Amino acid sequence: MLTKSNVLTFQNISQCYLGLQSDKVAAMTAGELVLIRFETDSEKTATPTMLLSEPTYTEHIGVVVNKGEPDLKNAINAAIKKIDESGQLTQIYDKWMGKDSIYKLTRTFKVEPVNGAH
Numbered sequence: 828m829l830t831k832s833n834v835l836t837f838q839n840i841s842q843c844y845l846g847l848q849s850d851k852v853a854a855m856t857a858g859e860l861v862l863i864r865f866e867t868d869s870e871k872t873a874t875p876t877m878l879l880s881e882p883t884y885t886e887h888i889g890v891v892v893n894k895g896e897p898d899l900k901n902a903i904n905a906a907i908k909k910i911d912e913s914g915q916l917t918q919i920y921d922k923w924m925g926k927d928s929i930y931k932l933t934r935t936f937k938v939e940p941v942n943g944a945h
């Protein structure tokens with residue numbers, strides 16, 4: 828799709844963002860929360876940025892448990908299910924990533940137990 832692109836690498840994400848601000852690069856990729864933070868901060872500058880509506884990749888987050896610990900895995904699944912069903916998980920999400928945070932994200936995922944790695 829971007830066959831004539833010249834991909835650059837930077838030492839860290841902050842340097843990459845500085846490259847975007849100084850027109851050394853036309854776009855950058857990073858984790859969603861980092862990009863939202865950069866987009867929000869850029870709104871206060873003469874060169875605001877915009878975040879594409881579709882992600883270039885999706886990162887799944889989970890908990891790693893030793894295979895020999897089925898009771899621990901079951902306890903973790905039960906605890907997460909309990910706070911999800913009570914509404915507490917949504918409250919926590921809203922505080923740190925949702926409507927009450929700087930990110931203003933809407934929770935679109937559901938909690939489900941996973942039995943093994945992909």
